[in-house]
Amino acid sequence: MARTVIPFGPQHPVLPEPVHLDLVVEDERVVEARPSIGFIHRGLEKLAEKKDYVEFTYVAERICGICSFIHSQTYCQAVETLMNVPVPPRALYLRTIWGEMSRIHSHLLWLGLMADGMGFESLFMHSWRIREQLLDIIEATTGGRVIFGSCKVGGVRRDIDDETASGILKELDEIEKDMREIARVFLEDKSVKARLCGIGTLSKQEAYELGCVGPMLRASGVAQDMRTLGYAAFGDIAVEPVTRTEGDSYARSTVRCQELFQSVSIIRQAFAKMPAGEIAVKVTGNPTGETITRTEQPRGEVVYHLKANGTKNLQRFRVRTPTFANLPAMLKVLPGCDLADVPMIVLTIDPCISCTER
Amino acid sequence: MNQPQAFDVIAVDTLLERARALREQGFRLVQISATQLPDQVELTYSFDRDSRLTNLRLNLPNGARLPSISGVFGCAVLYENEVHDLFGVPVDGLAIDFKGNFYKTAVKFPFGSTKAPCAAPAAGAPAPCAVEEVKK
Numbered sequence: 001m002a003r004t005v006i007p008f009g010p011q012h013p014v015l016p017e018p019v020h021l022d023l024v025v026e027d028e029r030v031v032e033a034r035p036s037i038g039f040i041h042r043g044l045e046k047l048a049e050k051k052d053y054v055e056f057t058y059v060a061e062r063i064c065g066i067c068s069f070i071h072s073q074t075y076c077q078a079v080e081t082l083m084n085v086p087v088p089p090r091a092l093y094l095r096t097i098w099g100e101m102s103r104i105h106s107h108l109l110w111l112g113l114m115a116d117g118m119g120f121e122s123l124f125m126h127s128w129r130i131r132e133q134l135l136d137i138i139e140a141t142t143g144g145r146v147i148f149g150s151c152k153v154g155g156v157r158r159d160i161d162d163e164t165a166s167g168i169l170k171e172l173d174e175i176e177k178d179m180r181e182i183a184r185v186f187l188e189d190k191s192v193k194a195r196l197c198g199i200g201t202l203s204k205q206e207a208y209e210l211g212c213v214g215p216m217l218r219a220s221g222v223a224q225d226m227r228t229l230g231y232a233a234f235g236d237i238a239v240e241p242v243t244r245t246e247g248d249s250y251a252r253s254t255v256r257c258q259e260l261f262q263s264v265s266i267i268r269q270a271f272a273k274m275p276a277g278e279i280a281v282k283v284t285g286n287p288t289g290e291t292i293t294r295t296e297q298p299r300g301e302v303v304y305h306l307k308a309n310g311t312k313n314l315q316r317f318r319v320r321t322p323t324f325a326n327l328p329a330m331l332k333v334l335p336g337c338d339l340a341d342v343p344m345i346v347l348t349i350d351p352c353i354s355c356t357e358r
Numbered sequence: 359m360n361q362p363q364a365f366d367v368i369a370v371d372t373l374l375e376r377a378r379a380l381r382e383q384g385f386r387l388v389q390i391s392a393t394q395l396p397d398q399v400e401l402t403y404s405f406d407r408d409s410r411l412t413n414l415r416l417n418l419p420n421g422a423r424l425p426s427i428s429g430v431f432g433c434a435v436l437y438e439n440e441v442h443d444l445f446g447v448p449v450d451g452l453a454i455d456f457k458g459n460f461y462k463t464a465v466k467f468p469f470g471s472t473k474a475p476c477a478a479p480a481a482g483a484p485a486p487c488a489v490e491e492v493k494k
Contacts, residue, residue, distance in 0.1 A: 038461035320389035
């Protein structure tokens with residue numbers, strides 16, 4: 001049968017950011033997907049040579065507009081490791097709380113995009129309505145909606161007092177109730193299942209060998225979550241990775257929906273256990289040495305490789321983001337699918353291109 | 359939280375053998391990272407098993423060729439194309455070679471020891487990839 005190449009992206013209704021795929025199709029079936037990325041490569045890694053290591057926290061946070069806080073958190077953790085900074089426990093708890101809020105708003109954003117992508121407009125509106133409630137909490141506690149700016153080397157910039165905390169917990173009850181409703185609608189809806197079940201299946205072995213991370217890996221049955229390394233307050237708050245075994249688009253969606261509630265539970269535990277005390281320590285001197293620090297972003301494991309030589313500028317700042325690691329798997333699951341399923345499959349890896357290209 | 363980190367320095371000709379051994383032991387490739395030093399490119403290969411990292415370190419003189427491990431770890435293709443496009447390290451045996459078009463950068467090899475301006479592709483011909491020193 002004759003083959004046709006259909007361009008997908010870089011501007012496409014389901015893509016908030018630019019990535020391009022050349023889809024080789026036979027009739028309506030995809031036989032090969034050839035990627036082309038790099039439309040928004042900004043060279044942020046190189047900027048570490050111009051900005052000093054304290055100032056660079058702002059750049060790290062701006063790698064991405066959605067997983068922003070965890071980028072700044074991971075960067076600060078890496079520098080603190082190099083400099084042996086004893087971060088106050090309260091700051092670690094606050095980072096955990098904001099990190100999980102960041103995960104919830106990212107997953108709600110993804111849920112909205114998924115719903116929008118399949119034409120489920122009312123679900124899209126409700127997902128983003130609930131996300132706004134969470135963004136209001138983030139704005140009230142950090143001053144920013146998606147760029148928090150609250151993490152710094154040595155701790156955090158702002159505290160959350162008890163009165164605000166109890167207000168947040170009440171608000172969180174409402175948000176959780178609403179999320180349960182939309183997650184139920186999303187996961188039990190017949191037409192949603194028709195678009196996702198058995199589509200874009202990735203086996204456990206393939207997911208592991210292709211270097212997948214995050215919900216993409218866990219949906220194929222590998223219980224891997226970097227929060228189990230015990231960074232920030234995760235030494236005191238146990239995290240059981242959410243897994244599924246089917247490895248299809250529906251499984252990836254289910255994992256993310258369940259992680260919404262896991263994050264709510266983590267925030268509750270963190271507020272309950274958060275010790276009193278300082279929120280930052282003064283940091284002097286310059287970093288020396290080399291470290292690889294990993295945390296769990298909403299999209300999966302992020303890897304920070306920092307190399308410092310005792311000057312105020314880092315010698316090397318390198319970030320391996322989760323979407324970058326998930327690209328090979330995306331290319332693996334596309335061949336064999338229907339052309340109409342491509343947008344849905346691409347969305348189930350929750351692609352974050354500004355992260356990928358930095 | 360902070361795991362002890364070691365960087366096992368290896369010779370270039372043992373890279374493939376070490377990569378194969380790690381794969382057989384059930385490791386996954388986490389990342390390949392490059393650092394431009396004055397006269398060499400330092401490459402760090404990170405592998406993970408049960409959430410513990412193992413790092414291999416290669417010191418490659420500027421201009422030297424790097425063997426691809428994409429035949430052992432398929433996902434290495436992306437990292438190796440990245441190392442080529444950003445640092446100008448020539449990679450041999452890539453499973454998928456983007457031929458310098460993985461990233462669309464304003465200058466060729468922006469992180470490398472030499473940077474060349476991106477020439478506009480001539481009609482019907484691929485863009486040249488010659489490395490030239492840019493006058494600052």
